[in-house]
Amino acid sequence: MKGSLTILCCFIAGVLAGLFADLPAVVTESDLTLWVLYALIFFVGIGIGGDAAASFSVLKKSNIRIFLIPVAITFGSLTGAAVASLFLADISIRDALAIGSGLGYYSLSSIYITEMRGEVLGTISLLSNILREIVTLLAAPLLAAWFGRTAPIAAAGATAMDTTLPIIIRSSGKEFAILAIFSGIVLTIAVPILVTVILS
Amino acid sequence: MIEILVIMAAGMMIGYLLRQKKALFAALDRVVMAVIFLLLFVLGISVGLNETVVGNIHMIGVKAVVLTFGAVAGSILCCRFAWGLFPATSFQEKTFEREATDEG
Structure with a gap:
C-alpha cells in the first residue's frame, strides 16, 4: 500500500512537473521513458533469474493443472476488460484487451502501452492497473469471503508474488501462498508478452 | 518491441548466473523500486505535457x-x-x- 501510494505520488509529481515546470529538452524527449523502461525490464529480469531455482522447484512439485490458475486469471481479465469496453464508447476491444493484460503490473504495462498507443491509453492503463492493486490490498479479506479463497489471488494478478502476497496469505490462508507466488510469477512473465502480442 | 523480451531474457540469464549472491538481490529490490519511481515520474511528465490527457x-x-x-x-x-x-x-x-x- 505504502509502495503504491509512493508510486502514485511520483506519478503526480511528474504530471505537475510536466504541467508547470520549464523542463530541459532531454527530459521532454519521449525516448527517455523507453530507456528507463529498458533498465527496469533488465533489473526485473535479473530478479526473476536469481529466483529461478525457487520458481522451478514450485513447478516441479506441482501438478501440471496448477497452470490452469494463471491461465484462467488471464482469460478472465481479458474477457472482463473486453466486456467492460462495450460500455465505453471510445475504447476499442483491442485497447481494452491490452489494458486487461496488464494484470496489475502497472509499471511495465502502462509504459509499454504509452510507447505503443500514446499517453491517453497509457494513463488509463496506469490508473486501471494501480486500482487493481489497491482494490486487492483493501478488499482481499472481503473477496475471499464472498468469492472463495482463490479470489484475492485472481484479483492480485501479477502482484500476487510480491506486494499483495502478505494480504493474500492473511485472507486466503498460508496454504495458498505457493499458489499465489506461482500465479504471480507466471503472470509477471506473461504481461510483457501479452501486451506485445495484443498491440502489435 | 522484441527488444523488451531480449532485454528481459538477458537479465534473467545474468540473474540466474549470479543467483548465489544474496546481498546483490537485496540491493536489487531497492534498485527496482527506485527505477519504478523514476519511471512513473518520467511517465507523469509525458502525461502532464499531453494536452489531450490533461483536458x-x-x-x-x-x-x-x-x-x-x-x-x-x-x-x-x-x-x-x-x-x-x-x-x-x-x-x-x-x-x-x-x-x-x-x-x-
Whole structure:
C-alpha cells in the first residue's frame, strides 16, 4: 500500500512537473521513458533469474493443472476488460484487451502501452492497473469471503508474488501462498508478452 | 518491441548466473523500486505535457474504473471455475511447509 501510494505520488509529481515546470529538452524527449523502461525490464529480469531455482522447484512439485490458475486469471481479465469496453464508447476491444493484460503490473504495462498507443491509453492503463492493486490490498479479506479463497489471488494478478502476497496469505490462508507466488510469477512473465502480442 | 523480451531474457540469464549472491538481490529490490519511481515520474511528465490527457482526466478516470472492474471480476470468476477443477486436497499445509523450508 505504502509502495503504491509512493508510486502514485511520483506519478503526480511528474504530471505537475510536466504541467508547470520549464523542463530541459532531454527530459521532454519521449525516448527517455523507453530507456528507463529498458533498465527496469533488465533489473526485473535479473530478479526473476536469481529466483529461478525457487520458481522451478514450485513447478516441479506441482501438478501440471496448477497452470490452469494463471491461465484462467488471464482469460478472465481479458474477457472482463473486453466486456467492460462495450460500455465505453471510445475504447476499442483491442485497447481494452491490452489494458486487461496488464494484470496489475502497472509499471511495465502502462509504459509499454504509452510507447505503443500514446499517453491517453497509457494513463488509463496506469490508473486501471494501480486500482487493481489497491482494490486487492483493501478488499482481499472481503473477496475471499464472498468469492472463495482463490479470489484475492485472481484479483492480485501479477502482484500476487510480491506486494499483495502478505494480504493474500492473511485472507486466503498460508496454504495458498505457493499458489499465489506461482500465479504471480507466471503472470509477471506473461504481461510483457501479452501486451506485445495484443498491440502489435 | 522484441527488444523488451531480449532485454528481459538477458537479465534473467545474468540473474540466474549470479543467483548465489544474496546481498546483490537485496540491493536489487531497492534498485527496482527506485527505477519504478523514476519511471512513473518520467511517465507523469509525458502525461502532464499531453494536452489531450490533461483536458480529459475525469473521463480517463471513469474508464479506468470500469475496465478495472471488468478485469478483476472476470479474473475472479474464471479463477474460481478453474479452482473447482482441482481435487479438494490440493495445496495442503504440508506442501507449503516444505517449500517454506526450501526457501528459508
